[in-house]
Amino acid sequence: MIPAEIQSICVLPTVTLREALLRMDQTARGILLIVRSDTSLARTVTDGDLRRAILDHLPTDTPLSVLLEQAPITAGDEADASAVLALMNLHQIDHVPVVNMAGQPVDLITRRELSQRIWLSSPHLGAEEAAFVDDAFKTNWIAPLGPHVDGFERELAVHVSMGHAAALNSGTAAIHLGLILQGVVPGDTVFCSSLTFVGSATPILYCGARPVFIDAEPQTWNMSPTALERALEWARREGRMPRCVIIVNLYGQSADMDALLPICQRYGVGVLEDAAESLGASYKNKNSGTFGHVAVYSFNGNKIITTSGGGMLLSNDGDLVARARKLSTQAREPARHYEHTEVGFNYRMSNVLAGIGRGQLKVLPQRVEQRRAVFKRYQSELADLPQVKWMPEPPGFRSTRWLSCFTLDMPDAPALCDRILKTLERHQIEARPVWKPMQMQPVFAGTPYFSHLADHDVSARLFSSGICLPSGSNLSEDQQSRVIEHLCHAVKML
Ligand SMILES: *Cc1c(COP(=O)(O)O)cnc(C)c1O
Numbered sequence: 001m002i003p004a005e006i007q008s009i010c011v012l013p014t015v016t017l018r019e020a021l022l023r024m025d026q027t028a029r030g031i032l033l034i035v036r037s038d039t040s041l042a043r044t045v046t047d048g049d050l051r052r053a054i055l056d057h058l059p060t061d062t063p064l065s066v067l068l069e070q071a072p073i074t075a076g077d078e079a080d081a082s083a084v085l086a087l088m089n090l091h092q093i094d095h096v097p098v099v100n101m102a103g104q105p106v107d108l109i110t111r112r113e114l115s116q117r118i119w120l121s122s123p124h125l126g127a128e129e130a131a132f133v134d135d136a137f138k139t140n141w142i143a144p145l146g147p148h149v150d151g152f153e154r155e156l157a158v159h160v161s162m163g164h165a166a167a168l169n170s171g172t173a174a175i176h177l178g179l180i181l182q183g184v185v186p187g188d189t190v191f192c193s194s195l196t197f198v199g200s201a202t203p204i205l206y207c208g209a210r211p212v213f214i215d216a217e218p219q220t221w222n223m224s225p226t227a228l229e230r231a232l233e234w235a236r237r238e239g240r241m242p243r244c245v246i247i248v249n250l251y252g253q254s255a256d257m258d259a260l261l262p263i264c265q266r267y268g269v270g271v272l273e274d275a276a277e278s279l280g281a282s283y284k285n286k287n288s289g290t291f292g293h294v295a296v297y298s299f300n301g302n303k304i305i306t307t308s309g310g311g312m313l314l315s316n317d318g319d320l321v322a323r324a325r326k327l328s329t330q331a332r333e334p335a336r337h338y339e340h341t342e343v344g345f346n347y348r349m350s351n352v353l354a355g356i357g358r359g360q361l362k363v364l365p366q367r368v369e370q371r372r373a374v375f376k377r378y379q380s381e382l383a384d385l386p387q388v389k390w391m392p393e394p395p396g397f398r399s400t401r402w403l404s405c406f407t408l409d410m411p412d413a414p415a416l417c418d419r420i421l422k423t424l425e426r427h428q429i430e431a432r433p434v435w436k437p438m439q440m441q442p443v444f445a446g447t448p449y450f451s452h453l454a455d456h457d458v459s460a461r462l463f464s465s466g467i468c469l470p471s472g473s474n475l476s477e478d479q480q481s482r483v484i485e486h487l488c489h490a491v492k493m494l
Pocket residue numbers: 169170171172173196197198199200248274276277298299300309310311
């Protein structure tokens with residue numbers, strides 16, 4: 001089957017130069033595809049080819065078949081963007097049709113889109129970051145620590161209504177310190193959401209502790225209360241009660257805290273809230289990242305606001321946050337010389353990067369609105385694709401839609417997702433599968449795992465049928481149109 005967008009630029013060899021010029025004008029792609037009666041591709045005709053034919057004084061009622069002697073430069077269905085770009089450069093052309101096994105054109109790649117990659121989630125600076133960084137230079141506060149670190153901590157804590165915050169050099173470092181502060185020691189058990197980025201879980205291993213993974217639920221894509229309850233019953237039987245549970249808020253949306261927290265409370269286990277992806281979100285009018293005894297944000301380059309790299313540990317317990325600051329600066333004791341009685345880390349955020357963070361924090365509410373608008377446009381423009389099921393946002397939840405994600409609701413979804421991702425990638429559009437769950441990661445092979453229901457592994461299903469689309473707050477309307485066009489095309493071709 002030839003998709004409609006491609007069909008519109010396909011012509012038979014019997015079409016005249018005049019008709020071809022007209023079609024070229026109407027379709028405005030700068031190229032036509034001459035197809036044989038079996039719809040296989042015979043050659044391509046560019047604007048330039050037609051112009052040269054006219055300049056050569058060929059009558060305008062000449063059929064295109066006079067041009068036929070030229071094998072087209074094409075790419076196969078498996079070609080990626082870099083292979084296509086190499087072809088364009090080699091042959092000094094700006095369009096490459098993609099052909100299927102039967103030689104029929106199924107897609108068209110242009111040099112223009114290859115030169116403008118669309119990212120999944122790219123940094124988006126506001127107006128004030130440069131001034132804060134400039135200030136750090138002017139005052140020579142380039143060293144770690146300094147007024148911007150204190151300012152960023154204070155401003156973020158106020159912004160989300162949490163008592164105290166410690167600025168660190170990554171979200172992963174913040175989770176590591178969070179576990180230590182929850183008293184995790186070698187041999188302990190720590191529960192963690194299975195559907196997450198690996199940075200949620202590796203700090204458990206840094207502590208010498210043993211992870212247990214808890215599946216997601218379909219309504220929120222976050223930790224399943226049913227699975228958590230079963231895991232805790234198991235842990236009690238085994239005499240392996242977890243020191244704490246890491247609850248992750250995925251893709252900008254809080255977990256269902258009213259269901260999860262009472263369970264943790266009943267069993268007397270602490271909660272570390274991994275809000276790396278949910279800064280700016282809320283749950284029942286309370287900010288995401290204020291539910292755990294300890295909570296963590298990340299300012300990695302792809303997050304909703306960024307310091308190019310960084311993290312924050314928050315708690316209402318001031319002593320605990322003070323301890324985080326000490327541990328993050330090599331655990332120096334207060335003494336003129338360097339005195340150490342315990343093992344610390346070099347995890348502090350620098351004053352320069354904290355300056356970027358202060359600027360970014362000012363635009364956070366805007367960034368949330370922009371990401372939500374991106375999601376809304378995907379949802380409304382792709383509404384006629386019933387196979388596409390968006391990540392739900394249940395009543396009471398307000399997601400930032402950090403990433404716009406959907407699952408394909410059809411048999412054979414894994415193979416189809418793979419084809420969609422390949423199609424987007426060859427148009428220089430960065431889309432990704434939903435996080436590969438931790439119980440499926442080789443590094444965690446053999447780790448105990450509790451699925452949502454005995455016969456329903458939700459995170460495995462979301463991984464195999466889910467896709468995250470470009471969602472940046474600086475995604476332009478044109479760029480999003482490109483994503484929508486190619487996604488529509490790919491889904492309709494399934
Ligand atoms: C990004 C992320 C982290 C790690 O944060 P870094 O700042 O990259 O170390 C942890 N957990 C989740 C869920 C994340 O998305």
